[in-house]
Amino acid sequence: MTADFQSKDFQSKTGARVELLPLARFTTLGVGGEAEVWFVSNHEQLAEAMAQPYRILGGGSNLVIADAGVPERVIRLSGPLAERDLTPDPELSGGDGIVTGWVGGGVPLPGLVRALQKLGYSNLEGTVGIPAQVGGAVWMNAGTRYGEMFDGLHTLEIATPDGLKVVTPDDLRWGYRDSGIPRNHIVTRVRLKLQRTAPEDVLARMTLADTARKGQPKMKTPGCAFKNPGGVGAGRLIDEAGLKGTRVGNALIAPEHANFIVNLGGATAADVHALLDLIRERVGVPLELEYELWPGEADRSATPVAASQWAAEPE
Numbered sequence: 293m294t295a296d297f298q299s300k301d302f303q304s305k306t307g308a309r310v311e312l313l314p315l316a317r318f319t320t321l322g323v324g325g326e327a328e329v330w331f332v333s334n335h336e337q338l339a340e341a342m343a344q345p346y347r348i349l350g351g352g353s354n355l356v357i358a359d360a361g362v363p364e365r366v367i368r369l370s371g372p373l374a375e376r377d378l379t380p381d382p383e384l385s386g387g388d389g390i391v392t393g394w395v396g397g398g399v400p401l402p403g404l405v406r407a408l409q410k411l412g413y414s415n416l417e418g419t420v421g422i423p424a425q426v427g428g429a430v431w432m433n434a435g436t437r438y439g440e441m442f443d444g445l446h447t448l449e450i451a452t453p454d455g456l457k458v459v460t461p462d463d464l465r466w467g468y469r470d471s472g473i474p475r476n477h478i479v480t481r482v483r484l485k486l487q488r489t490a491p492e493d494v495l496a497r498m499t500l501a502d503t504a505r506k507g508q509p510k511m512k513t514p515g516c517a518f519k520n521p522g523g524v525g526a527g528r529l530i531d532e533a534g535l536k537g538t539r540v541g542n543a544l545i546a547p548e549h550a551n552f553i554v555n556l557g558g559a560t561a562a563d564v565h566a567l568l569d570l571i572r573e574r575v576g577v578p579l580e581l582e583y584e585l586w587p588g589e590a591d592r593s594a595t596p597v598a599a600s601q602w603a604a605e606p607e
């Protein structure tokens with residue numbers, strides 16, 4: 293199949309679907325301009341997509357993307373790379389311990405957590421309510437005080453500039469909200485390490501983790517805006533600065549929780565940036581952003597890799 297560069301949409305040499313799309317539709321905030329989106333469903337397509345400057349987009353739940361979009365191609369994992377096989381691997385599972393088949397990096401995390409609960413498999417229930425994809429959640433070891441992604445990982449398949457690598461958590465320097473995986477590496481698939489538990493017990497733990505979210509706004513948002521500086525709640529500082537309920541354009545500092553900026557409908561990235569700047573100006577202490585800006589304050593676009601370096605499928 294050859295690329296048709298006459299139209300906006302085309303199929304790449306390896307058959308990846310490529311479309312010029314507004315990125316707003318892929319983010320939980322609902323803002324972001326256009327970019328060339330590559331929907332890749334196998335390793336060969338991924339290698340082709342990674343041969344030019346790229347960004348990898350997961351659930352878009354930690355991103356504020358500029359109104360002008362981004363110049364790099366944006367990779368989305370789809371097809372088999374967004375499917376899950378939760379069948380216990382007989383060779384790796386034993387007793388109450390289970391190791392699943394492959395779960396694609398593009399799989400939505402909330403649906404996965406619900407499915408694991410129904411099957412009576414625990415270890416990932418602490419991540420309930422995180423609207424990420426598996427790959428994005430693994431990349432930053434997303435979690436709550438009730439548990440994090442690395443509680444349930446057995447094996448990770450990662451696309452790197454040096455080829456596809458299959459590693460275990462012990463091979464990585466992971467820690468709090470950090471997998472130790474470099475930025476331009478893509479988590480393509482993982483195998484989960486789980487524990488057989490009564491479904492009602494898993495549900496009880498999910499309910500506990502969910503209860504902690506009660507005060508969070510239900511509107512479109514990329515989650516918490518700032519990290520808590522030195523043990524003080526960023527939300528409290530923003531509230532004390534009198535900014536709760538402040539609106540710029542169609543973006544609002546949520547009345548429910550001041551560390552959340554929400555989209556009232558039709559907000560732009562410029563509206564959100566104006567609120568972030570205002571908060572930083574009014575709150576007396578330096579605040580570090582929780583979410584990522586695309587293109588960033590420090591532009592973090594990936595370096596190109598040679599497709600030939602790792603076009604072969606593993607195993």
Ligand SMILES: Cc1cc2nc3c(=O)[nH]c(=O)nc-3n(C[C@H](O)[C@H](O)[C@H](O)COP(=O)(O)OP(=O)(O)OC[C@H]3O[C@@H](n4cnc5c(N)ncnc54)[C@H](O)[C@@H]3O)c2cc1C
Nearest residue numbers: 350351352353354424425427428429431434435479514515
């Ligand atoms: C309502 C709400 C609640 C939230 N609650 C929590 C919470 O309790 N705990 C928590 O930790 N986070 C929370 N978040 C933040 C967010 O969900 C996490 O940061 C999550 O890890 C982002 O994953 P994503 O797939 O959405 O990634 P994206 O937002 O799409 O991308 C974020 C970063 O991950 C990279 N990335 C995406 N996919 C991959 C991949 N396959 N391989 C390598 N890198 C990748 C991107 O390039 C980017 O750098 C919340 C967000 C929202 C909107």
